[in-house]
Amino acid sequence: MPWPRRGLTYNASITSEGVPEPPMAKTAEIPKISATITERGHTTVPAAIRKMLALGKADQVVFRGRADGIVVIAKKVPRAG
Numbered sequence: 001m002p003w004p005r006r007g008l009t010y011n012a013s014i015t016s017e018g019v020p021e022p023p024m025a026k027t028a029e030i031p032k033i034s035a036t037i038t039e040r041g042h043t044t045v046p047a048a049i050r051k052m053l054a055l056g057k058a059d060q061v062v063f064r065g066r067a068d069g070i071v072v073i074a075k076k077v078p079r080a081g
Contacts (some may be wrong), residue, residue: 030048030052033046033048033049045061045073052077053074054075055075059075060075060076061073061075062076063073
């Protein structure tokens with residue numbers, strides 16, 4: 001089925017070659033993805049998550065830890081003003 005499909009909101013992304021990719025639905029759920037923490041405490045946000053959140057270079061993210069041990073990551077939205 002061609003995209004975008006009705007009823008879903010999409011984020012468009014462009015590859016480093018300038019070619020548009022099919023956007024990922026905001027309502028889409030990504031299966032579990034593993035990432036490794038380096039000795040210095042760094043990790044890489046997986047490409048599927050970067051696409052889902054429409055993250056680009058120099059974008060910031062916010063981590064929110066819940067009491068049940070789940071951590072939520074979201075794109076930081078700049079404050080107006």
